[in-house]
Each structure stands twice: as C-alpha cells, then as structure tokens.
Amino acid sequence: MWWLVDVIGGLVLLAWIWLMLFRGGYWRTTMHLGSAPATMPGSAQIPSRADNRAGNHTDDKAWPSVCVIVPARNEADMLPKTLPALLSQQYDGKYSVVIVDDHSEDSTARTAVEIAQQSGAAERLTVISSPALPEGWTGKVFAQQTGLQHAPADAEYVLFTDADILHPPNSLQTLVRQAANTRADLVSLMVRLDIQGFWASILIPAFVYFFAMLYPFQWVANPRRRTAAAAGGSILVRRKLVARDGGLAPMADALIDDCALAKLVQSRGGTLWLGLGDDVASLREAANLQSIWNMVARSAYVQLKYSFILLVGTVVGMALLYLYPVVLALVSIALLATNEPTPSETMGLIVNGLAWVLMTASFMPMLAWYRVSRWKAMWIPLSGLLYTLMTIDSARRFWLGKEDAWKGRPYRRYHSAKPL
Secondary structure, rough: HHHHHHHHHHHHHHHHHHHHHHHHOOOOOOEEEOOOOOOOOOOOOOOOOHHHHHOOOOHHHHHHEEEEEEOOOOOOHHHHHHHHHOOOOOOOOEEEEEEEEEOOOOOHHHHHHHHHHHOOHHEEEEEEEEOOOOOOOOOOHHHHHHHHHOOOOOOOOOEOOOOEEEEEOOHHHHHHHHHHHOOOOOEEEEEOOOOOOHHHHHHHHHHHHHHHHOOOOHHHHOOOOOOOOOOOOEEEEEEHHHHHHOOOOOOOOOHHHHHHHHHHHOOOOOEEEEEEEEEEEEEEOOOHHHHHHHHHHHHHHHHOOOHHHHHHHHHHHHHHHHHHHHHHHHHHHHHHHHHOOOOHHHHHHHHHHHHHHHHHHHHHHHHHOOOOOHHHHHHHHHHHHHHHHHHHHHHHHOOOOOOEOOOOOOEEOOOOOOOO
C-alpha cells in the first residue's frame, strides 16, 4: 500500500505549492507598517509636520480629528504603562481619548484620571462608565459602542485599541497617513504580542502565521475580494461607517469582535487594510502554554461557526499539512536505513521531504519579523498539532456548555449571530 502513501504525499506537496504561490502570499511579512510608512505613488497625501510648520497647511484642517476609544476592564495595573503614550501622541491634528470603564472591580477609572492629570492632558481624556450590559451583547463590543456614543461630534476617525497596547509617539499619525495613502476606511495592525518563554516564542508567531493563512493580508486589502479581517489591538476606522445604522448593533454578540468589525465595515461599503505593526506592542504577558491554550480555545470553534463539518475538515487538513509530511518522511528515512529502498519508498521520502521543507520555509519570515531564531521553524509541526488540539478543545467546551471567563465575566458563546 506504499503507493497510496506516495499519492497522498504528492497531493500534500501540491497543496503546499499552491499555498506558497496562490494563497495571497500569506507567509510573507511585506504587509507591515512602522513609524515611517512608505509613501505610495499616486496616493492621497496628507501634509507632513514640516509642511505645517512652513505655513503650507493649517494643522486642524490638514489632519482629520480622531477619537481613541479604549475599553478597559480591571486595567488599573496596565494603564500606567500604556495610557501616557496615548495622551501624548505626536499628532498634527485634533484628537481625544475616551476610556470606557467596563464594570471594573479595581480602580481603573480613578487611575486613568490621575494619569491624565499627572500628564497635563486632563482636557484630552474622557472617562465614562459602561452601562449595564444588555442581553445579547458581549462586553467589549458594548464598551466600544458606548465609547462611540461619547466621541466628539467632529471626529472623522475612531481608533479602537486595547488597554494593554503600547503605541509609539507617532502611532496615530502613522495610521491616519496610511489610511490616506491606501484610501482605506479601516486600517488595522497586528501588534507585536509577548513572546517571552519557549512556548510563546513558537506559538505566538505561529498564531499570527495561521491568522494570515486564514485571512491573507493582501486579500484583505484588495477591494475586489471579500476577505474581511482586522486585529483588535489597533483598528483605525472611519467613524461614519461604524456610527450609522445602529452602530455596532449588527455585531453585538461577536466573540471575534475584530474580524466582525472588519466585516461590518466592508458590508457598509468600506475598504480595508491589515498589516503587521512593527512598533506597536501588547504588554499582556502570555508566556505559558496554558494561557495561550485558553486564548485560542475561547474562540476557535466560534471561528468555525460552530460547525462539526468544518471542525472535521480543519482537523484533517491540519493533520495532512503539518503532520503527515513529517511522520512519513521520518518513516521513509527509517525504512531506507534498514532495507534496500524500493522506488516507492524513495519517492515517499522525496515528496514528503519537499513538503516538509516548504512548510518550514513558509514559517521563517514570521519568525524573522518577531526576531526569533529561524531554526525554531522546525517546531511548526508541533505548533500545528497544538493549535489543532486547541481547536478540538474549543469544540469540546462548547458541547459541554462550559463558559470561559475574561476577567471574571463569563465569555458566553452565541451561535445565532445576526448576518452582516
């Protein structure tokens, strides 16, 4: 039956060739944005700070007004590390910050006010308490909706960001410029996540890698495609697209709120851009296997739309792509070392070995972007196995009716989401 092994191995190799060539270049890291984004030829231009100083433009007229909305639940320890950077952005236009205290059990609201006063930016910050959570809404989405309702009337853009995200001084300027240069209504950055520790160093880059495989960034930015995705840590969006028609009500029960927001914006005629954020980072620690496991298991089955068929397809697909080539290549090597090789066994080693090489090579650019040693690409089969097990565990939790929790609030699962 070795011929069947060769046939399956050949199909897996063809699958990897197709992924590398025709899946939107998901494995590349060319879609990224740092403090000084490149200007795109023929794009809409926003004047630079030097232009404003030279008198060529008036700041408030040249740069659109922005409202930064930060849902915060029990973030008293995190805000001193991140809020000062938001309050002191080097932005040439008008901007404000709204902290939505999402029923915190600590001193989140008071801490935010104290930071603003100490920073001399009290007039820039508004702290509001989120009302009681209505039935059918998830906590973060309702906090974002509440923040929208308190955004200044002249705000052309809103920046949804999390309390654990550390923005560089010109982050807001960079995002707005990118929106103009690409003519995108939503610009989102996949921020750098914590990679301290062995498990984080291989699983976090793999998380972004698998996300890009599911939502190739080039496809997200292509208005001719319907691929819609965003990364919740940093989402700049044109306000009129999220404030109209009930605001965020169509995605009220979204557990994967960032991608739901991108889909909502797209459904309202907006265009998207998603890339890697070179210098925007999450300070939330996720260094151990359990925390990463829980992060994925909370929402993986939601991503599959609670479909058993999609679950089976995902498990089979991941096994074939990330485990089959490795196992069969090692078996082939063992057989070749102990017996006179047959042509079929030799072919098995070649096709599965090539698939293994392509798999490993596809992971290297993401490791390089995360500044992780590229030799750790050898662990991508293990990462694939673990993420498959996390997805199965996510389905198990749903079937058992188990409710995860985020900072003491049940992370309820809704499987009757409204279509966008």
